[in-house]
Amino acid sequence: MSIQDEALPVGTAPGTPLLRVRDLHVEFRTRESVARVLNGVSYDVEAGETLAVLGESGSGKSVTAQTVMGILDTPPGHITGGSIEFKGEELLTATDKRRREVRGSGIAMIFQDALSALNPVFTVGFQIEEQLRVRRAMSRKDARKRAIELLEQVKIPNAAGRVKQYPHEFSGGMRQRAMIAMSLALDPELLIADEPTTALDVTVQAQIMDLLKELQLQRQMGLVLITHDLGVVAEVADRIAVMYAGRIVEHSDARSLYRRPSHPYTEALLESVPRLDLKGTELRSIKGLPPNLADIPSGCPFHPRCKRVRDVCRTDVPPQHEPEPGRLSACHFAEELVAGD
Amino acid sequence: MTDNIIEVRDLTKHFPVRVGVLFKKTVGHVRAVDGVSFELKRGETLGVVGESGCGKSTLAQVLMRLEPPTSGQATFEGRDMFAMKGAELRKLRRDIQIVLQDPYTSLNPRMTVGDIIGEPFEIHPEVAPKGSRREKVRDLLDVVGLNPEYLNRYPHQFSGGQRQRIGIARALALKPKVIVCDEPVSALDVSIQAQVMNLLGDLQTEFGLSYVFIAHDLSVVRHLSDRVAVMYLGKVVEIGTEEEIYERPTHPYTQALLSAVPVPDPELRGKRQVIRLEGDVPSPVDPPSGCRFRTRCWKAQDLCAQEEPALVTRDAGDHPSACHFAEQRAIVP
Amino acid sequence: MTDPSTAASGSSVEADQFVTGAENAKPTTTKPRSLASDAWRDLRRRPLFIVSAALILLVLLMAAFPFLFTQADPNYAELSRSRGTPSAQAWFGYDNQGYDIYARTIYGARASIIVGLVATALTVLIGGTLGLLAGYYGGWLDGLMSRIADIFFGLPFVLGAIVILSSFGSTGTTSQTQILFLVILSISLLSWPTAMRIMRSAAITARQQDYVKAARALGASGPRIILRHMLPNAVAPVLVYATIALGAFIGAEATLSFLGLGLRAPVVSWGVMIADSRDIIRVAPHTLLFPAAFLTATVLAFVMLGDAVREALDPKMR
Numbered sequence: 003m004s005i006q007d008e009a010l011p012v013g014t015a016p017g018t019p020l021l022r023v024r025d026l027h028v029e030f031r032t033r034e035s036v037a038r039v040l041n042g043v044s045y046d047v048e049a050g051e052t053l054a055v056l057g058e059s060g061s062g063k064s065v066t067a068q069t070v071m072g073i074l075d076t077p078p079g080h081i082t083g084g085s086i087e088f089k090g091e092e093l094l095t096a097t098d099k100r101r102r103e104v105r106g107s108g109i110a111m112i113f114q115d116a117l118s119a120l121n122p123v124f125t126v127g128f129q130i131e132e133q134l135r136v137r138r139a140m141s142r143k144d145a146r147k148r149a150i151e152l153l154e155q156v157k158i159p160n161a162a163g164r165v166k167q168y169p170h171e172f173s174g175g176m177r178q179r180a181m182i183a184m185s186l187a188l189d190p191e192l193l194i195a196d197e198p199t200t201a202l203d204v205t206v207q208a209q210i211m212d213l214l215k216e217l218q219l220q221r222q223m224g225l226v227l228i229t230h231d232l233g234v235v236a237e238v239a240d241r242i243a244v245m246y247a248g249r250i251v252e253h254s255d256a257r258s259l260y261r262r263p264s265h266p267y268t269e270a271l272l273e274s275v276p277r278l279d280l281k282g283t284e285l286r287s288i289k290g291l292p293p294n295l296a297d298i299p300s301g302c303p304f305h306p307r308c309k310r311v312r313d314v315c316r317t318d319v320p321p322q323h324e325p326e327p328g329r330l331s332a333c334h335f336a337e338e339l340v341a342g343d
Numbered sequence: 344m345t346d347n348i349i350e351v352r353d354l355t356k357h358f359p360v361r362v363g364v365l366f367k368k369t370v371g372h373v374r375a376v377d378g379v380s381f382e383l384k385r386g387e388t389l390g391v392v393g394e395s396g397c398g399k400s401t402l403a404q405v406l407m408r409l410e411p412p413t414s415g416q417a418t419f420e421g422r423d424m425f426a427m428k429g430a431e432l433r434k435l436r437r438d439i440q441i442v443l444q445d446p447y448t449s450l451n452p453r454m455t456v457g458d459i460i461g462e463p464f465e466i467h468p469e470v471a472p473k474g475s476r477r478e479k480v481r482d483l484l485d486v487v488g489l490n491p492e493y494l495n496r497y498p499h500q501f502s503g504g505q506r507q508r509i510g511i512a513r514a515l516a517l518k519p520k521v522i523v524c525d526e527p528v529s530a531l532d533v534s535i536q537a538q539v540m541n542l543l544g545d546l547q548t549e550f551g552l553s554y555v556f557i558a559h560d561l562s563v564v565r566h567l568s569d570r571v572a573v574m575y576l577g578k579v580v581e582i583g584t585e586e587e588i589y590e591r592p593t594h595p596y597t598q599a600l601l602s603a604v605p606v607p608d609p610e611l612r613g614k615r616q617v618i619r620l621e622g623d624v625p626s627p628v629d630p631p632s633g634c635r636f637r638t639r640c641w642k643a644q645d646l647c648a649q650e651e652p653a654l655v656t657r658d659a660g661d662h663p664s665a666c667h668f669a670e671q672r673a674i675v676p
Numbered sequence: 677m678t679d680p681s682t683a684a685s686g687s688s689v690e691a692d693q694f695v696t697g698a699e700n701a702k703p704t705t706t707k708p709r710s711l712a713s714d715a716w717r718d719l720r721r722r723p724l725f726i727v728s729a730a731l732i733l734l735v736l737l738m739a740a741f742p743f744l745f746t747q748a749d750p751n752y753a754e755l756s757r758s759r760g761t762p763s764a765q766a767w768f769g770y771d772n773q774g775y776d777i778y779a780r781t782i783y784g785a786r787a788s789i790i791v792g793l794v795a796t797a798l799t800v801l802i803g804g805t806l807g808l809l810a811g812y813y814g815g816w817l818d819g820l821m822s823r824i825a826d827i828f829f830g831l832p833f834v835l836g837a838i839v840i841l842s843s844f845g846s847t848g849t850t851s852q853t854q855i856l857f858l859v860i861l862s863i864s865l866l867s868w869p870t871a872m873r874i875m876r877s878a879a880i881t882a883r884q885q886d887y888v889k890a891a892r893a894l895g896a897s898g899p900r901i902i903l904r905h906m907l908p909n910a911v912a913p914v915l916v917y918a919t920i921a922l923g924a925f926i927g928a929e930a931t932l933s934f935l936g937l938g939l940r941a942p943v944v945s946w947g948v949m950i951a952d953s954r955d956i957i958r959v960a961p962h963t964l965l966f967p968a969a970f971l972t973a974t975v976l977a978f979v980m981l982g983d984a985v986r987e988a989l990d991p992k993m994r
Binding site: 277288 | 394395502504505532533534535536537538540541559560561562563565566589599600601602603604605606607608609610611612619620622623624675676
């Protein structure tokens, strides 16, 4: 448990970061079993930077985000340890009222499925205005004006007309834009985007990623981008945290990670994606399946699937350490990987 | 006898849009597939790529004869597929099989894996005598890389990748010649995707299969395909070998698609050509006149609205492209 | 009558989605288990299920072997003990005619249970089959059957039953079995649309699943798709409806008997007993109390069982 305590994430600037997550532990308890979904997750996000959290389903990337937002379903979820500080303020022990205040105006979130994240019985405009009127005590007229401005900011054509339409009258890409506009209504300092483009077509995905980058730059927001897409990450992330079985197994700046991964899981992921620019014969797939979180393998959780596995991996949990300055890896042999063998 | 196992000519499939509760009135047609022609050669993989609503999945349904075509012809080994009935149709069902996208809904949750993979033999009892079926099912599980002892388990006891393998085993049971793969890996995690893609590749070599490989992921399509057809709003806009499409695309839509695909290499950030299309795909109920891509195309001129560009090889290219102003442009780094 | 179609339809689909989400939390190495056995495992741990199942078992035992519970003859009347209050000899007292209420309550279970079981079976059979066919074939067949169902649905239950029973069963010559048959028939005839609607919507959901598409691609015939693929996946909500309906039908039998249209003496049923107590409720309330309590408990047990079954089949509610 304590392995994550000693190592701080890379890129930790002096002073207080925008978001500081430390040693977060979450369990999902069902009648039959206890799934350890997060096992000591730590990261920092600074204003104006993009942290990509990369992982496959079940890695805990979305649960981390939900815990930060305070929207984790409890039960079955139980936060069993750790801390989440937003601008130096501890959120896990904060009152419900304070958490609600932070939600939206401090930290906002956008989701994969915009259709179900927007309420179908209200107009898009109403849903944006409602927040402004309740949280910012704006008049109906001002709120409408601001909603149109926001829709213009996310580049929805004819915003003044669109504001009166219902979510189902929007196309997939437009709906995602509307959700982004909604999340920006209270000028959050940190935006968490949970697979924001997974449900979209590739040409629309590119538009939305461009928009997110642009908005982030304009507003100097911190952005946590949760995704499984190695391509999207390569194009936008400053730093990348790779998650596996509820842990961050590697935490690096984007270039180093793609040039020379410091964890075999990252290495294997990079080798297993088909690339547009390379026509290979055989993809190097990762053998086996992601671990069952109710029964995580001993030692390094990745060892049953790792092609570099040695005896020590089966018994000892690899501590998170710096194989080279500015990077963190949870592999016993990270130094060898970084040096290249 | 040509070496084309499937030939498709001017295939269209329109779905009527009806309104009214008791007396339904047809107010228009969704032109899901609108004049598609291609051929599939024996032993090759034809990739069909396009965004949602381009008609690629409808194409699969019509090829599988799950939906009747509105018009057009298709032949399988020289015989008219859509005219087949009775015994001939049953034979066709054995020869063309499908692997579906969603591994969670494509297997009946109330049947065991043995029953699911064995069902093809129950429907076509002539393929395998009753006594040998169980053994065949075990063999199939082995072929797709699953433990043959899993026979009595239910689908919910498997992961997504394993379920997709079960779906592939079911498709292989009748020893088909062609398998239509409708987004077979898009619902899977990255590490599992590679396993299934490799399996599909291995099976092709082992059994001499021909694939129609439908996907929205251009990287996946490139990895598996010999030839590629790019679809937009029910039409093929460009078709050619994998190299022709990816290295020397001539249709603006293909170029924009390729440009939009993120490449997992931060070194290329800012160095790649960026073509960003405006807006979304128009509704297939009322597609634009002339060239259907013109509403989002940066090259569009009056001609594009008046005249529909034919899918032919033009001076600027070495493969068919449906653009009046087709020109080569290298997009992929 | 409760219409659980909104709550129960499509529960089989949701079950799959739950499994999807919990994929990583679920060990893939456990011994083979079917969804039905999963539901059964879940049910066994529910107090609601255990209580209702025990109650139902008791009532079923009473219906099958009433002599195990009482030595008294339910058809022996002695006017001298008319309206006798509960005592050591007659736990529930005597009714207006001097019948032993306890014995009659025990023996009355049989008629009530028969009406409930047979009417439910008939309702589910008619409604389920039509719903499955409508769901599979769709088109004009679905349109026609749905409209017919709508017409029956529009008939108020009691009014409909009164019309049927009074026009076919009013003649004094009809025998008791004929009346029993008529009561069952009128209940089923007025209730099948609900079962059909539930089955139809579940069947439509099942029909749109990819495994049906895969089966069609294999060349599977219509009956095979209906029986192997759609029925097992669509039957759960109808089963839930059936358990709840069983309770409701027992109540319906009592209602009709009370109105003098259903079963009548010399047949013993809870409804008949309640009807008999009608005029003496104020002087001898125990004549109403005991049969009514048994009726209510039984109906409640079936409704609770239906609830428990629905929750067990729909893991989202766990």
